[in-house]
Amino acid sequence: NAGVTQTPKFQVLKTGQSMTLQCAQDMNHEYMSWYRQDPGMGLRLIHYSVGAGITDQGEVPNGYNVSRSTTEDFPLRLLSAAPSQTSVYFCASPTGLAKNIQYFGAGTRLSVL
Amino acid sequence: TQLLEQSPQFLSIQEGENLTVYCNSSSVFSSLQWYRQEPGEGPVLLVTVVTGGEVKKLKRLTFQFGDARKDSSLHITAAQPGDTGLYLCAGDTTGANNLFFGTGTRLTVIP
Numbered sequence: 522n523a524g525v526t527q528t529p530k531f532q533v534l535k536t537g538q539s540m541t542l543q544c545a546q547d548m549n550h551e552y553m554s555w556y557r558q559d560p561g562m563g564l565r566l567i568h569y570s571v572g573a574g575i576t577d578q579g580e581v582p583n584g585y586n587v588s589r590s591t592t593e594d595f596p597l598r599l600l601s602a603a604p605s606q607t608s609v610y611f612c613a614s615p616t617g618l619a620k621n622i623q624y625f626g627a628g629t630r631l632s633v634l
Numbered sequence: 635t636q637l638l639e640q641s642p643q644f645l646s647i648q649e650g651e652n653l654t655v656y657c658n659s660s661s662v663f664s665s666l667q668w669y670r671q672e673p674g675e676g677p678v679l680l681v682t683v684v685t686g687g688e689v690k691k692l693k694r695l696t697f698q699f700g701d702a703r704k705d706s707s708l709h710i711t712a713a714q715p716g717d718t719g720l721y722l723c724a725g726d727t728t729g730a731n732n733l734f735f736g737t738g739t740r741l742t743v744i745p
Contacts, residue, residue: 625678
């Protein structure tokens with residue numbers, strides 16, 4: 522998980538609350554991504570960014586917002602948390618010639634009650 | 635829709651045994667990756683295969699990419715307790731930001 526830092530590691534929210542999951546990378550990578558991991562579902566892409574000021578939707582973007590004001594940071598926002606958003610969230614930063622070498626953070630375990 | 639199916643979902647074996655994990659799809663991938671994930675951690679990349687029929691070895695782990703680039707396998711020889719973890723395959727269809735992950739195989743190696 523070297524180079525990708527996620528905070529917090531654990532979070533409990535009530536339905537309707539908002540919060541921001543932080544992700545920072547110190548590898549000067551252009552690409553950053555957010556995934557969620559649910560039992561039996563594998564990891565699914567939420568949003569991604571190909572550089573500062575540029576973001577796009579992944580497979581499951583509903584209920585999440587992102588922004589990329591700097592190369593280093595890629596926060597994920599939940600504006601009104603729902604129990605269906607209970608999951609483990611991973612930030613990743615791909616690199617390599619084909620952008621197929623993924624570095625993952627340690628994850629944020631979120632529970633929405 | 636699950637693009638990548640992994641089997642088996644769970645595997646519990648004795649130390650020293652061999653095992654194979656499969657990753658299958660009806661889609662063609664430009665590359666396929668294998669990760670290992672330990673509890674409380676993010677996935678860690680083990681290998682990337684890009685050529686149909688390619689075989690890569692990483693110590694006791696052998697990875698193979700199918701000729702048609704739709705499937706892959708991971709073979710572990712003489713499994714050790716340190717191999718315990720969740721093994722994930724991930725296929726890349728149009729670039730790194732469109733990685734599709736399999737459901738994972740949870741391996742337990744009993745000493």
